[in-house]
Amino acid sequence: MEFNDLRLFLHLVESRNFSKTAVQNHMSPSTLSRQIQRMEEELGQMLFLRDNRQVSLTAAGEKFLPFARQNWTQWQQLKQQLQVNLTELSGELKLFCSVTAAYSHLPSVLEKFRARYPQVEIQLITGDPASAVEQVQSQQADLALAGRPLNLPNSLEFHYIDDITLSLIAPRVVCTATQLLQQNPIDWQKVPFILPVEGPARQRIDQWFRHKKIKHPTIYATVAGHEGIVPMVALGCGVALLPDVVIKNSPMNPQVSSINLDMPIEPFQLGVCVQRKSLELPLVKAFWDTLSG
Secondary structure, eight states: OOHHHHHHHHHHHHHHHHHHHHHOOOOOOOHHHHHHHHHHHTTSSSEEOOOOOOOOOOHHHHHHHHHHHHHHHHHHHHHHTTTTTSSOOOEEEEEEEEEHHHTTTHHHHHHHHHHHHHTEEEEEEEOOOOGHHHHHHTTTTTTEEEESSSSSTEHHHHEEEEOOOOOEEEEEEESSHHHHHSSSSSSSHHHHHHHHSSSSSHHHHHHHHHHOOSSSSSEEESSSTTTTTTHHHHHSOBBBBEEEEHHOOTTTGGEEEEOOOSSSSOEEEEEEEEEGGGGGGGHHHHHHHHHHO
């Protein structure tokens, strides 16, 4: 088994689609399928369950996954360490951030690094900001643009970039939520909320609930990520407490209104997080040093 086999296996785990992985690795789906089959024959176990639309890991595949991640990461680390004496760094750096952060904060973070190290390939992974820390801890990403959690794991370093403020938004259409907001005083227990599933924004919202003594909020829906919440508010499903940067950059922004709060939400810090041990790697250290210099 070769290291390239591990790379293809890990890519297929992420994409769950033979065609997508084949295209992104410049090969045909049949060639990829044969390569995976050779791995399975060598291991004597099926790694993937296949159907017409997507693939998923078998029990054996789930056991093989941490081995593949660890060995692929160690191989990448070794290659980086061997490049220390080269005049110009090259290789791949995996960076995770949310969709909104990809155009609100990432460009300024990347600009200086790309100017200094043009040969380094950035693999950008976007997703739910609540999973940013987990992406780094599981080594699926080298670094992540993340909201600082209330309890930052000891194994991580965090470089502050910005304070993220939050606002309460409500629909512009007439609905149950807007009618309840017109009452004086507002019965917050009855107002329907749309919440992110987890993450720093959710932690701040839960703090606000406690301060307002809202013990049993009416939760219309919970959503993974932030971007999908704004359209639900615009449709009249409820209200939401969201980062201002998400509200500002949403195409549905004209269809929602900001509500003044007598008790503002405490901002959270946005920054770049990394595993402390990864700072020994030349590419990661170069990126980290660029943030400070």
